[in-house]
Amino acid sequence: MDPVVHGIEDYKNVPKQAYFSPYAMNGGTVLAIAGEDFSVVASDTRLSEGFSIHSRDSPKTYGLTNSTVLGACGFHGDVLTLTKILQARLKMYKHEHHSEMSTKAIAAMLSTMLYYKRFFPYYVYNILAGIDEEGKGAVYSFDPVGSYEREAYRAGGSASAMLQPLLDNQIGFKNQQGATKIPLSKEKAVFLVKDVFISAAERDIYTGDGIVIHIITKDGVETENFPLRRD
Amino acid sequence: MFRNQYDNDVTVWSPQGRIHQIEYAMEAVKQGAATVGLKSKTHAILVALKRAPSELSSYQKKILPIDDHIGVSIAGLTADARVISKYLRTECLNSRFSYDRPLPVSRLVAMIGSKSQVPTQRYGRRPFGVGLLVAGYDEMGPHIYQTCPSANYYDCKAMAIGARSQSARTYLEKFLDKFSECNMDELVKHGLRSLRDTLPNEVELTTKNCSVGIVSKDTNFTIYDNNEVAKFLAMIEGEEKSPGAGAEEPAAAMEEEDKAPQDPQVAEPEVAEPMEH
Numbered sequence: 001m002d003p004v005v006h007g008i009e010d011y012k013n014v015p016k017q018a019y020f021s022p023y024a025m026n027g028g029t030v031l032a033i034a035g036e037d038f039s040v041v042a043s044d045t046r047l048s049e050g051f052s053i054h055s056r057d058s059p060k061t062y063g064l065t066n067s068t069v070l071g072a073c074g075f076h077g078d079v080l081t082l083t084k085i086l087q088a089r090l091k092m093y094k095h096e097h098h099s100e101m102s103t104k105a106i107a108a109m110l111s112t113m114l115y116y117k118r119f120f121p122y123y124v125y126n127i128l129a130g131i132d133e134e135g136k137g138a139v140y141s142f143d144p145v146g147s148y149e150r151e152a153y154r155a156g157g158s159a160s161a162m163l164q165p166l167l168d169n170q171i172g173f174k175n176q177q178g179a180t181k182i183p184l185s186k187e188k189a190v191f192l193v194k195d196v197f198i199s200a201a202e203r204d205i206y207t208g209d210g211i212v213i214h215i216i217t218k219d220g221v222e223t224e225n226f227p228l229r230r231d
Numbered sequence: 232m233f234r235n236q237y238d239n240d241v242t243v244w245s246p247q248g249r250i251h252q253i254e255y256a257m258e259a260v261k262q263g264a265a266t267v268g269l270k271s272k273t274h275a276i277l278v279a280l281k282r283a284p285s286e287l288s289s290y291q292k293k294i295l296p297i298d299d300h301i302g303v304s305i306a307g308l309t310a311d312a313r314v315i316s317k318y319l320r321t322e323c324l325n326s327r328f329s330y331d332r333p334l335p336v337s338r339l340v341a342m343i344g345s346k347s348q349v350p351t352q353r354y355g356r357r358p359f360g361v362g363l364l365v366a367g368y369d370e371m372g373p374h375i376y377q378t379c380p381s382a383n384y385y386d387c388k389a390m391a392i393g394a395r396s397q398s399a400r401t402y403l404e405k406f407l408d409k410f411s412e413c414n415m416d417e418l419v420k421h422g423l424r425s426l427r428d429t430l431p432n433e434v435e436l437t438t439k440n441c442s443v444g445i446v447s448k449d450t451n452f453t454i455y456d457n458n459e460v461a462k463f464l465a466m467i468e469g470e471e472k473s474p475g476a477g478a479e480e481p482a483a484a485m486e487e488e489d490k491a492p493q494d495p496q497v498a499e500p501e502v503a504e505p506m507e508h
Binding site for chain 2: 084085087088091092095
């Protein structure tokens with residue numbers, strides 16, 4: 001006899017409520033590390049929705065000035081609009097003040113821009129990386145409504161919970177007994193970023209396809225692409 | 232003589248079909264320091280003579296960036312120019328934001344025309360007292376446009392406006408055919424030479440009083456001031472000014488040049504022998 005699920009008839013004829021959501025989850029992970037005289041920001045290049053992939057080559061990093069790069073993931077529609085408005089605001093600042101915005105100023109302005117939409121937020125997890133006015137690496141991380149803080153390293157996006165503890169251990173030397181705290185070099189930071197993303201791609205379905213790494217120094221921004229697994 | 236009855240408000244026509252307030256506004260442009268714009272097949276440039284109100288103060292900026300592909304140089308009331316520039320910058324930003332493409336220069340200049348026309352037709356307002364030379368590069372290539380307080384605008388191959396600019400225009404007319412084939416350096420040399428012709432005898436072009444702005448397909452609009460101008464000035468060092476340069480413009484040129492019906496003129500008395508020696 002076929003097994004019969006009792007009670008399923010109770011659920012088959014229930015009215016289904018239609019629901020439009022103004023947001024969508026497009027996945028992706030962003031990561032930034034601040035060094036002594038450099039900073040590194042990287043994102044994966046997969047754009048997804050549910051179990052579908054929209055694009056394998058959609059980076060989530062956006063160059064703002066010669067010394068600042070923004071990583072932004074979450075709802076891609078809001079990411080695009082936010083970066084467009086940011087670009088316009090940067091230009092307006094340049095016209096008014098005859099110089100580019102510093103990383104610190106961009107961070108403060110981004111916070112106000114996000115809070116402005118406190119009651120219909122940009123569904124975006126932002127991480128800003130650059131060089132501060134003293135030439136040191138700077139990383140600022142934000143929540144969707146503009147709360148922000150300067151940190152040494154931060155992972156955001158779908159695989160952030162997997163990456164952040166790893167960064168705490170390797171860069172912050174947390175939870176290690178008797179570790180020698182050696183400062184992070186540019187080359188080591190890039191290797192770490194690659195390793196960390198490879199690990200994330202193994203376990204997080206929304207992270208993969210490839211990564212874009214930007215290395216920011218006082219001489220400008222270098223960019224590197226690196227492939228990840230495509231499954 | 233009858234001008235005085237019809238020149239108090241911009242909303243009043245004279246019997247000859249002229250609006251004197253607008254013409255007076257155009258005089259303000261002629262009072263400003265000279266500026267020159269010219270273009271080749273590949274570049275559009277502006278050169279401008281900066282003025283300083285006194286020995287102590289800095290030289291007034293003449294060339295303003297508007298967007299990556301457009302810059303303007305101003306002659307006349309600087310404050311009015313700044314207001315117009317702010318408007319232009321906003322329009323350019325909007326175009327990039329909404330359509331993800333730079334605003335075509337011709338469209339921008341048409342917007343200046345539309346905006347400037349409003350205060351020429353409203354009681355209680357005055358026309359903008361500034362003329363602009365707009366240099367830009369878009370899909371149609373390099374452009375130089377001239378705008379006037381009358382809200383007219385002109386597409387130019389080369390143009391000069393401001394004090395003693397007739398000398399510069401004479402130079403530009405002479406070499407007009409050469410410009411399209413010039414490279415950037417040659418073009419700047421022509422611009423500086425034409426600007427030099429507007430100078431009175433004792434004054435020279437220096438890094439302090441000269442400004443250059445250049446835009447092309449691969450280069451965003453860049454302004455060169457102070458030390459950055461030195462390399463351009465070095466290119467025309469030692470050259471002589473054109474003969475007849477720097478001559479004073481005929482006063483009341485406005486009345487002589489146009490063909491519109493003249494107001495009735497009172498006969499001037501004969502110039503008597505000067506009493507003092």
